[in-house]
């Protein structure tokens with residue numbers, strides 16, 4: 342028989358009673374799941390915000406459906422290259438990154454070609 346002490350996953354209080362309990366109380370169990378949901382929603386909100394901002398930057402620079410922009414110009418505008426909605430790799434091995442309908446592909450000398458995906462879904 343084990344005498345291992347168990348502690349509440351939420352408040353770290355020692356748990357008394359049944360050994361399979363993970364929380365000291367119903368309150369802590371509810372809090373734990375609520376807090377987890379808040380963390381996930383905050384994270385999702387942040388990611389959505391960054392991707393929407395990226396899309397906005399790209400569409401502001403790319404008014405004609407196709408253009409070139411230097412990397413510094415994108416970074417100055419606040420572009421975050423770590424976040425995008427999807428990636429498209431051509432047969433030639435070029436990689437297009439999309440933020441919804443707005444995409445970019447790296448050219449030489451830190452320039453990017455900005456493109457718009459016409460039929461976004463599919």
Ligand SMILES: [Zn+2]
Nearest residue numbers: 349352365369
């Ligand atoms: Zn607790």
